[in-house]
Amino acid sequence: MTSSTSAAGFAVLLAFAPGCAGGDEPPAQGIAELGTGEWQFEPLVDGQEVELAHGAQGGWHVWTSVRTLGLEPEGVELEVTTTVIGDPSSATTSRGRIALEELEDGRCEFIGWPAVLREPACAIGQTLRIRGVVTDARGTVATGERLVRPRWDSDEACAGRP
Template sequence: MTVPRAPGALLAMLVLCAAGCASGCASEDADALVVVGLTTDMAVGFELDRVESTTKVDGVIARVESRSYGGGELSLPAELAVGPAHDGAEIALTVAAFRGREASPVVTRRAATRAVGGRTLLLPVSLDEACSAASCAASATCAEGACVDPFIAPSALADHDPAWLASARDACKTPSAGLPAIVVGQGERAFAPLEDGEVVPIEAGPQGGHHVWLALRVEGLRQMGSRLTVGGRFPELAFELLPFTSQITLRKAGDAGCEIYGIRFQVDRGLPVESVRGRALDVEIALEDPDGDVATAAQRVVISP
């Protein structure tokens, strides 16, 4: 199977530690934490490929990080943990998102707050497509297409709860997406519709075997980290093809939601290729995202004689 490269490991946490006494903290009162909830409505791996972040505590650079999708390090939404810091410490964050090898960021976002002793604050930071063409004054930052003050008072922030990730903004799992659903199509380099019972060609793979190219249109599931399972059955032969699983990354497809193409499904695993030519094949597909939401679909195709 060939699919757009998925991250080698999900980015559950980027640990950005404050710079100890250089930031003015004292060990006896360094009990304040801030967790940055980083989200985007852009497709990671397609519209942005790299995120660079700089964190300051009381004006002192505490950590500089660079995470790339190509390196298997970047998955969004993600958490950036800052601390421990002393009560009242100013936490300031700058995040820049880059596409491909472009030198200029697609979006730059700044955010700031103050740490509060005894609390772990959740500071939401979004990288918004609507901000890609925005220009704000030096004292402002862009959020959801508008120029706003980067500072958010700690009294306006909720305490951190990891459950926020399940409802975080996403390039594919949007509020308007509705229930999880997938439509089975075909195509190696683009999505093309596939009618039930349609005759599909097969081709020889580079490592032996013969395969069809499948594609999916997807709604209501996360853009990154969903687990794809593809199986099939030849009813006339009473033969089940062993399913395979893969972690995938979806791309946005405009008003059509999100999609993936180039799914290579071998149709002669355990069978002579001549025995499957002209036969009906019932393809079964399941897609489960990191939140546990699942969509399934079945499609009958006929292998080209």
Template structure:
């Protein structure tokens, strides 16, 4: 299971100014709304960004999933900049250990005095195998002009993130739902009342390996809560909570595997062997959407 430190939906705020803007009334901003339909941390691991104002590089940044710096969707803000200045963002997404990016994207516009413009820019899986000329960029599998006139852009509204495209929360994924399965490294189905093995953990205690199949929730930043209750002993286990990242497992669903849930916290392990255990899980994504599920298992004797 990939567990990340708590972080907000906004990835970073870059306040960059071109060399010629000192002393001028430069209150224009361009907010690049960065999204992807690929699974961050699985299909790519880090991005490298370059910002330019009127052709001059004003900043570069490397943001890594493993370092806890990369979470999408996100905002990258360039400005303040003088009215009419050309603002450009270039992004390259990499897998760890590979020198060539798996996908690149560029976006550009002109600063409009007094406005904060929102320029959507996506890293699309369909662009991974789509080469484009140097003057073009790839979007949704097609080569397009990277420049968009400011008159064609809307003003920035931070609520855009709530409806942004996502690797797991797609138009076809339907309402939030979760299915409880089992598995340390892959999802396997779990029947009601199925006998499940337990194993000793590295820091004491014994646990079962759970896996979850999820639809309708965002790939990153969902809060997972797992609870357990032994009905025959009338004993409630302490809940487990974590922030999780899912991986794609089909067109409209994602999965989490390797969820370790301790079953003998506060009990001797011999007392739980052969006992039925009612497991409940809840997943809440950064938008506030929630999926819940329950399953009964029997601890292996």
């Protein structure tokens, strides 16, 4: 990591550091911005429509990307949870190890994580929360989330749901 990246990350960590009250200290905090995009980062805003993509193994997902500040790029774990607002049983979580790509401005990004939906037809017309938690090898954590509306052109029924 370059010194300008380290300096930017250190400034972010200081801004979120807790006071010296003793006891167990929470993990250091970074910053995460959730976006979409399979090939490039595309920013998301709350309420935006997102296209559902059909996966190679038959499932449906929303392409999710993340930009971070204050995290080391190697040894990173990404956890993404999708939940239809008002339906906690719809929550689906996927996680895995990723390598963040360093950008010239000190941020890092990962592009193209498939945020899976358990019952995609049930999410159409609903508000979907996509929450990403990024943790680097030092234990620094960055969290971001967006509320989006899935778009899907299909006549498939919402199987097994009222």
